[in-house]
Amino acid sequence: MNDLSPNALQALQAELGDIPVITDPVIVRRRSRDFFWYSPVLNEQLNGLSADLIVSPRTEEEVIRVAAACARHRVPLTVRAGGTGNYGQAVPLKGGVLLDITALSVIDWVKPGVLRVGAGAKMNVIDAELAPKGWELRMHPSTKRTATIGGFVAGGSGGIGSVTYGGLRESGNILAARVVTLEPEPRVIELRGDAAQKINRAYGTTGIITALEMPLAPAWPWIDVVVTFDSFMEAATFGYETALSDGIVKKLLAPITWPLPSYFGALKPYCPEGKSILIAMIAEPSLESFKALLAGRGTITLETPTDDSAGNVPLYEYTWNHTTLQVLKADRSVTYLQCLYPHDRVLEKVEQMRAMFPDEVLQHLEFIRFAGKVTSSALPVVRYTTADRLDEIIRLHEANEVFVANPHVYTVEDGSRYKRVDADQLGFKHEIDPMGLLNPGKMRSFVPKNP
Amino acid sequence: MNDLSPNALQALQAELGDIPVITDPVIVRRRSRDFFWYSPVLNEQLNGLSADLIVSPRTEEEVIRVAAACARHRVPLTVRAGGTGNYGQAVPLKGGVLLDITALSVIDWVKPGVLRVGAGAKMNVIDAELAPKGWELRMHPSTKRTATIGGFVAGGSGGIGSVTYGGLRESGNILAARVVTLEPEPRVIELRGDAAQKINRAYGTTGIITALEMPLAPAWPWIDVVVTFDSFMEAATFGYETALSDGIVKKLLAPITWPLPSYFGALKPYCPEGKSILIAMIAEPSLESFKALLAGRGTITLETPTDDSAGNVPLYEYTWNHTTLQVLKADRSVTYLQCLYPHDRVLEKVEQMRAMFPDEVLQHLEFIRFAGKVTSSALPVVRYTTADRLDEIIRLHEANEVFVANPHVYTVEDGSRYKRVDADQLGFKHEIDPMGLLNPGKMRSFVPKNP
Numbered sequence: 001m002n003d004l005s006p007n008a009l010q011a012l013q014a015e016l017g018d019i020p021v022i023t024d025p026v027i028v029r030r031r032s033r034d035f036f037w038y039s040p041v042l043n044e045q046l047n048g049l050s051a052d053l054i055v056s057p058r059t060e061e062e063v064i065r066v067a068a069a070c071a072r073h074r075v076p077l078t079v080r081a082g083g084t085g086n087y088g089q090a091v092p093l094k095g096g097v098l099l100d101i102t103a104l105s106v107i108d109w110v111k112p113g114v115l116r117v118g119a120g121a122k123m124n125v126i127d128a129e130l131a132p133k134g135w136e137l138r139m140h141p142s143t144k145r146t147a148t149i150g151g152f153v154a155g156g157s158g159g160i161g162s163v164t165y166g167g168l169r170e171s172g173n174i175l176a177a178r179v180v181t182l183e184p185e186p187r188v189i190e191l192r193g194d195a196a197q198k199i200n201r202a203y204g205t206t207g208i209i210t211a212l213e214m215p216l217a218p219a220w221p222w223i224d225v226v227v228t229f230d231s232f233m234e235a236a237t238f239g240y241e242t243a244l245s246d247g248i249v250k251k252l253l254a255p256i257t258w259p260l261p262s263y264f265g266a267l268k269p270y271c272p273e274g275k276s277i278l279i280a281m282i283a284e285p286s287l288e289s290f291k292a293l294l295a296g297r298g299t300i301t302l303e304t305p306t307d308d309s310a311g312n313v314p315l316y317e318y319t320w321n322h323t324t325l326q327v328l329k330a331d332r333s334v335t336y337l338q339c340l341y342p343h344d345r346v347l348e349k350v351e352q353m354r355a356m357f358p359d360e361v362l363q364h365l366e367f368i369r370f371a372g373k374v375t376s377s378a379l380p381v382v383r384y385t386t387a388d389r390l391d392e393i394i395r396l397h398e399a400n401e402v403f404v405a406n407p408h409v410y411t412v413e414d415g416s417r418y419k420r421v422d423a424d425q426l427g428f429k430h431e432i433d434p435m436g437l438l439n440p441g442k443m444r445s446f447v448p449k450n451p
Numbered sequence: 452m453n454d455l456s457p458n459a460l461q462a463l464q465a466e467l468g469d470i471p472v473i474t475d476p477v478i479v480r481r482r483s484r485d486f487f488w489y490s491p492v493l494n495e496q497l498n499g500l501s502a503d504l505i506v507s508p509r510t511e512e513e514v515i516r517v518a519a520a521c522a523r524h525r526v527p528l529t530v531r532a533g534g535t536g537n538y539g540q541a542v543p544l545k546g547g548v549l550l551d552i553t554a555l556s557v558i559d560w561v562k563p564g565v566l567r568v569g570a571g572a573k574m575n576v577i578d579a580e581l582a583p584k585g586w587e588l589r590m591h592p593s594t595k596r597t598a599t600i601g602g603f604v605a606g607g608s609g610g611i612g613s614v615t616y617g618g619l620r621e622s623g624n625i626l627a628a629r630v631v632t633l634e635p636e637p638r639v640i641e642l643r644g645d646a647a648q649k650i651n652r653a654y655g656t657t658g659i660i661t662a663l664e665m666p667l668a669p670a671w672p673w674i675d676v677v678v679t680f681d682s683f684m685e686a687a688t689f690g691y692e693t694a695l696s697d698g699i700v701k702k703l704l705a706p707i708t709w710p711l712p713s714y715f716g717a718l719k720p721y722c723p724e725g726k727s728i729l730i731a732m733i734a735e736p737s738l739e740s741f742k743a744l745l746a747g748r749g750t751i752t753l754e755t756p757t758d759d760s761a762g763n764v765p766l767y768e769y770t771w772n773h774t775t776l777q778v779l780k781a782d783r784s785v786t787y788l789q790c791l792y793p794h795d796r797v798l799e800k801v802e803q804m805r806a807m808f809p810d811e812v813l814q815h816l817e818f819i820r821f822a823g824k825v826t827s828s829a830l831p832v833v834r835y836t837t838a839d840r841l842d843e844i845i846r847l848h849e850a851n852e853v854f855v856a857n858p859h860v861y862t863v864e865d866g867s868r869y870k871r872v873d874a875d876q877l878g879f880k881h882e883i884d885p886m887g888l889l890n891p892g893k894m895r896s897f898v899p900k901n902p
Contacts, residue, residue: 111736112672112735112736113671113700113734113735113736113737114736134585138698164697165697165698166696166697166698170696170697170698171696171698171699171740171743171744172696172698172699172700172737172740172741172744173698175739175740192739192743193739193740193742193743194743194746215698215736215737215740216736218669220564221563243823244822244823244824245617245621245622245623245823246615246616246617246621246820246823247589247616247617247621247622247623247624247666248622248623249564249623283564284563284564285562285563285564285565285666285667286564286623286666288626288643288644289622289623289626289644289666290623291644292622292643292644292645293622293623295645344795369697371695372694372695372696372697372825373695373824373825374823374824
């Protein structure tokens with residue numbers, strides 16, 4: 001399947017010493033997957049692809065040894081942590097080493113407002129450690145309970161918390177990243193400030209992230225709230241008003257159209273038949289103001305402290321791409337889109353898309369700040385028919401000024417706004433991965449000068 | 452001067468028992484003033500106006516006794532605290548009682564994110580009490596070191612902190628107010644949520660505020676920063692970019708054009724000749740990101756922890772209306788405006804106003820959030836010639852979509868956006884001050900049904 005010579009792999013493995021390695025093909029194949037199967041298109045392209053072996057370094061020093069060995073033997077290396085991505089970003093297209101970095105999970109230090117942590121630390125573990133100190137991560141994906149901070153930064157763009165802090169791309173949302181290069185004698189580079197953006201959403205193609213310095217938010221006692229509405233546009237309108245209310249402290253505002261809540265398992269008792277809902281996380285001291293703003297327009301059916309400890313299902317696991325997952329559990333015929341609405345006509349455009357695809361695109365918005373403005377991203381659930389029709393739906397959104405970050409492609413470029421990679425990222429890759437061995441094929445514009 | 456009968460005043464005073472009263476005309480006249488003299492127009496209209504006596508209740512119970520006595524004897528009552536307003540809001544137009552509420556300064560309680568406090572508490576005292584608990588007020592005026600929380604809510608609209616939380620008018624920025632009515636048998640009314648807006652910026656015409664419940668912000672270690680730029684538009688552009696950066700935690704962003712910094716006394720060593728400046732308050736953990744965003748476009752000449760304890764001058768005392776004050780100290784021929792720029796064309800409109808009044812209107816912006824959007828308010832220093840020319844300047848701003856909240860008028864209506872009072876406030880005044888005795892003349896639309 002992969003075009004690596006068995007000799008290269010054997011030679012590589014011989015150099016790894018006591019660094020843990022897994023070669024059992026069943027395990028390797030299983031761990032070579034992520035959640036790309038949300039996309040029927042990606043599922044067809046990526047299903048069955050696999051690394052040749054899993055290597056699990058326990059220290060940065062061991063990461064360096066693996067990187068050196070891969071460079072010397074020309075073996076591709078794809079970093080993998082929680083494997084919660086949806087774009088196949090952790091799927092090795094050309095075999096080789098799957099680098100499991102989840103053992104790099106030590107919190108180096110916590111200062112007021114700043115954290116230094118190993119890239120493999122799970123985000124829920126980080127937040128649990130921070131809570132007694134009064135801090136929390138500014139944002140996390142809906143997969144917080146399994147995702148790592150390194151995977152989020154390498155593969156994500158924002159999430160729960162972005163309604164207040166914007167996305168990872170905003171100045172100040174990644175303070176520094178430490179990366180190991182893929183060279184015979186790997187270097188360790190500290191990227192600070194803007195430079196840290198070189199590893200944001202590059203799928204691990206621009207260096208092996210070993211540690212991150214992340215800004216923190218003051219931890220609030222969050223309340224999970226479900227509000228039900230007669231119509232989706234009422235839920236969207238109230239969500240938008242709340243997003244614009246700078247006096248109300250919030251972390252999540254997700255309007256979701258009926259019938260999506262009918263798929264919401266344990267949450268169904270709080271989702272009456274026919275009602276669209278807003279899922280919100282509101283700071284406890286702002287709850288009274290949130291209700292005053294609601295002013296009886298919707299009905300609160302659930303109000304409970306956010307609890308994402310073991311055995312509990314927090315409300316955010318019905319939002320962002322978990323909304324899609326909740327539906328997929330019952331109906332594998334659906335897929336989804338990722339949209340960004342124009343900030344100056346959010347509700348108008350939502351209504352227009354709703355009218356254009358009444359039963360085919362089931363709306364689910366996520367209010368966020370983007371470049372300093374309140375707008376709505378959206379992860380609507382799409383009743384899938386064909387890849388052509390999916391392309392057509394994307395085209396019709398974009399023709400109407402609703403930008404789509406296509407989640408049915410696996411390269412950095414194709415999933416980006418301008419269908420190209422950031423020049424800084426591309427230039428940096430030439431510096432730190434001259435042979436193009438890091439997650440090869442994911443940054444398609446990259447052509448190694450020294451293959 | 453006042454048309455109250457000496458008998459009414461004597462009868463009133465006889466009912467006050469041991470509540471402290473001051474009748475010394477020199478003291479009463481001095482305390483009947485606020486900072487209206489920033490406006491040459493108001494100075495002509497309000498100079499010399501005075502209450503007849505100062506009454507200083509120590510408890511809400513004593514406030515009720517004063518209110519009852521005023522109602523029975525038809526004596527006007529004007530509430531006064533720090534007297535730091537600029538619109539003559541604490542100047543009694545018709546004599547009577549000046550109610551000094553500064554003794555109502557007890558902090559009732561502090562909960563995570565919420566404070567309950569007497570209306571007469573000084574804001575710097577409140578913040579000093581909150582700091583060890585990790586909290587602070589969300590916003591304060593540049594007069595924080597002398598202003599009270601009640602005066603700020605009754606006469607202000609926002610200030611330092613509004614770049615993050617918006618103004619007092621935003622949902623959630625005033626949680627509750629407790630007011631005493633002006634009736635023979637005064638009632639005590641608790642206004643919660645939206646209802647609390649009935650006392651916001653009503654100049655004490657809609658009830659005597661005795662206590663407030665205010666939302667709190669997590670306290671950051673703030674850094675006072677001065678950045679100098681070759682041109683004002685560079686300072687404004689960088690300030691705007693920072694305001695839009697949701698990943699950078701800030702409390703103040705004030706671009707100020709040269710030559711205004713030449714008036715800045717103790718700050719002059721940090722304000723080089725000919726340079727426009729940006730005054731900023733940045734959370735210490737965000738300082739690195741702030742500098743990365745600056746990217747060498749300006750020069751940081753001062754960077755020091757914010758210190759507003761006794762004997763220190765924090766940088767915010769060069770911003771908001773303190774900018775005007777700093778100039779007035781040396782040059783009494785200037786005055787100022789209060790502008791609100793349209794959020795979708797901030798910099799374009801700033802440049803246009805600059806070109807229109809190059810030497811007459813010296814620009815000073817304050818970035819804020821307003822209705823969920825980043826925009827700029829502005830308090831430019833105006834070289835004053837005549838009242839007619841001042842009106843003309845205001846008219847020309849408004850003709851170009853720069854709204855002016857006229858600070859050269861003393862009624863609630865004339866200083867407001869739509870030149871009218873909020874219907875809720877007007878209706879509420881009928882309920883709680885049927886004879887129109889609270890700060891009479893300040894809500895000019897009000898005509899007592901029962902005078």
